[in-house]
Amino acid sequence: MGYRRPRGTYDVYPGGREPNERPDLWQWVEETARSFFRRYNYREVRVPVFEETQLFVRGVGEASDIVRKEMFVFEDQGGRSLALRPEGTAGVVRAYVEHGLYKQAQPLKLWYAGPMFRHERQQKGRYRQHTQIGVEVLGTSDPLVDVEVIDLLYRLHKAVGVRDEVVYINTLGDFATRERYVPELKAYLEKHRTDLDPDSVARLASNPLRVLDSKDPGTRAVLAEAPAIGEFLSDEARSDFEAVKEGLETLRVPYEVDERIVRGLDYYTSTVFEARSGALGAQDSVGSGGRYNRLIEDLGGPDLGGIGFGSGVERMLLAAAAREEERSLDVFFVTLVPEARLPALELANALREEGLSCDLDYAGRSAKGQFKQADRAGASYAVVMGEEEYRGGYCTLRDMSSGEERRVTVSAGPGELLRRLL
RNA sequence: GUGGCCGUAGCUCAGUCGGUAGAGCAUCGGAUUGUGGCUCCGAAGGUCGCGGGUUCGAGUCCCGUCGGUCACCCCA
Numbered sequence: 001m002g003y004r005r006p007r008g009t010y011d012v013y014p015g016g017r018e019p020n021e022r023p024d025l026w027q028w029v030e031e032t033a034r035s036f037f038r039r040y041n042y043r044e045v046r047v048p049v050f051e052e053t054q055l056f057v058r059g060v061g062e063a064s065d066i067v068r069k070e071m072f073v074f075e076d077q078g079g080r081s082l083a084l085r086p087e088g089t090a091g092v093v094r095a096y097v098e099h100g101l102y103k104q105a106q107p108l109k110l111w112y113a114g115p116m117f118r119h120e121r122q123q124k125g126r127y128r129q130h131t132q133i134g135v136e137v138l139g140t141s142d143p144l145v146d147v148e149v150i151d152l153l154y155r156l157h158k159a160v161g162v163r164d165e166v167v168y169i170n171t172l173g174d175f176a177t178r179e180r181y182v183p184e185l186k187a188y189l190e191k192h193r194t195d196l197d198p199d200s201v202a203r204l205a206s207n208p209l210r211v212l213d214s215k216d217p218g219t220r221a222v223l224a225e226a227p228a229i230g231e232f233l234s235d236e237a238r239s240d241f242e243a244v245k246e247g248l249e250t251l252r253v254p255y256e257v258d259e260r261i262v263r264g265l266d267y268y269t270s271t272v273f274e275a276r277s278g279a280l281g282a283q284d285s286v287g288s289g290g291r292y293n294r295l296i297e298d299l300g301g302p303d304l305g306g307i308g309f310g311s312g313v314e315r316m317l318l319a320a321a322a323r324e325e326e327r328s329l330d331v332f333f334v335t336l337v338p339e340a341r342l343p344a345l346e347l348a349n350a351l352r353e354e355g356l357s358c359d360l361d362y363a364g365r366s367a368k369g370q371f372k373q374a375d376r377a378g379a380s381y382a383v384v385m386g387e388e389e390y391r392g393g394y395c396t397l398r399d400m401s402s403g404e405e406r407r408v409t410v411s412a413g414p415g416e417l418l419r420r421l422l
Numbered sequence: 423g424u425g426g427c428c429g430u431a432g433c434u435c436a437g438u439c440g441g442u443a444g445a446g447c448a449u450c451g452g453a454u455u456g457u458g459g460c461u462c463c464g465a466a467g468g469u470c471g472c473g474g475g476u477u478c479g480a481g482u483c484c485c486g487u488c489g490g491u492c493a494c495c496c497c498a
Contacts, residue, residue: 004489015432015448017434061455065497066496067488069495070497087498116498120495121424121495122490122491122492123493124492126497130498132498133498149455165453199495203455215495263497264496281484281492281493282494283497288497298463310498311498312498313498315498335457336456365454366450367456367457368458370456371456371457371459372457372458372459373458375458379458382459387456398458400458403457407492
């Protein structure tokens with residue numbers, strides 16, 4: 001065995017078995033997403049797959065697991081520390097600030113798609129290089145945008161056939177809310193410190209909110225009696241959250257409030273959400289996101305709000321209902337004498353110029369083999385060029401579904417053939 | 423980073439008590455001197471992950487190692 005792909009990666013190729021290995025499914029999801037972004041009036045943004053390490057440390061958060069143990073960090077030849085992006089938002093916000101995009105008409109509605117990198121142990125639906133399709137709406141804190149973004153995520157997933165999905169939402173409140181809630185939560189957890197798991201004890205110091213999403217049974221038991229953020233919401237945070245819920249109801253986006261959602265990225269504020277599918281394994285989050293009203297300022301921009309989601313394409317594919325690959329080709333040229341091969345290629349090219357898809361045999365197959373190949377390629381027509389045809393200046397046009405055949409003159413060029421096909 | 427399970431043909435797998443490698447699918451050819459899907463026949467395809475050990479003999483037993491996978495942690 002020669003070289004193998006790096007751990008946690010996969011290839012996409014004709015014949016790939018897993019849904020995330022099939023090019024036809026990738027193209028289908030990408031086209032579906034593009035169609036949604038066009039209809040919701042989002043414009044594309046492309047940013048580098050690596051950035052200064054510090055951008056992610058500041059943006060995603062020093063205390064987050066992603067920064068602490070999951071980044072691919074390397075030094076360039078000038079000794080600068082760079083990191084492969086572990087998520088999409090930080091880079092997009094950096095570009096927004098760097099180019100002064102907040103001076104354009106706001107909000108700016110952006111979408112992106114591309115690979116993200118996290119140094120994790122592989123399991124079902126989790127890769128070291130995975131692909132996210134995401135959006136960011138920058139320059140406003142209007143809760144109606146939260147509604148649009150969540151609706152977009154939900155309908156995109158529906159369109160690609162994600163099964164058994166539920167959208168969970170929560171609010172982390174604004175700054176005032178957290179100033180009141182976090183000390184309460186912390187005080188409560190401190191009292192029950194001995195019943196918490198070690199990870200949660202550590203988070204008590206670094207980021208107490210994160211304790212809320214612990215799966216440890218002992219910690220969960222403590223949390224059952226913990227103060228809930230819902231009771232601490234400021235008037236503004238409460239009315240924003242109500243507006244989001246009302247909006248989702250109006251747009252008929254089914255959702256459930258889950259107060260345990262706090263997200264592992266530190267920049268989130270206010271609305272957070274996560275779409276989970278029962279069709280996945282333990283990694284059941286298909287797409288998620290939230291509002292980040294401090295991030296733009298933290299990265300050196302003005303005090304403006306933003307919200308976005310990232311959706312994992314591999315997980316969308318894994319959670320989607322099975323789909324057969326549909327192959328199609330307009331014409332397959334069957335050549336039965338060597339002299340006919342170049343004329344066939346010439347004719348094929350003439351048809352290609354007109355927008356028809358064409359192919360021919362390059363493997364030296366038997367006649368039977370070539371028809372089989374035409375069938376497999378999903379060809380609508382076969383154009384047979386054998387000894388008789390070659391000498392007579394015509395070809396035989398075979399309709400692959402009916403089996404009907406007719407002579408078509410080609411000595412004067414592709415005109416007659418085109419007339420039959422277009 | 424930790425743990426469970428698994429590595430045999432391109433893919434999915436069988437391989438009994440340790441006796442020198444099998445099937446299905448896929449590929450190519452033939453049955454049909456130039457005609458696909460269905461059927462039948464045939465061919466090609468293997469470092470049994472790798473290294474070591476035990477044995478007359480190892481795909482099979484033992485040790486190590488690498489890889490995969492699922493789960494934990496966390497996330498898309």
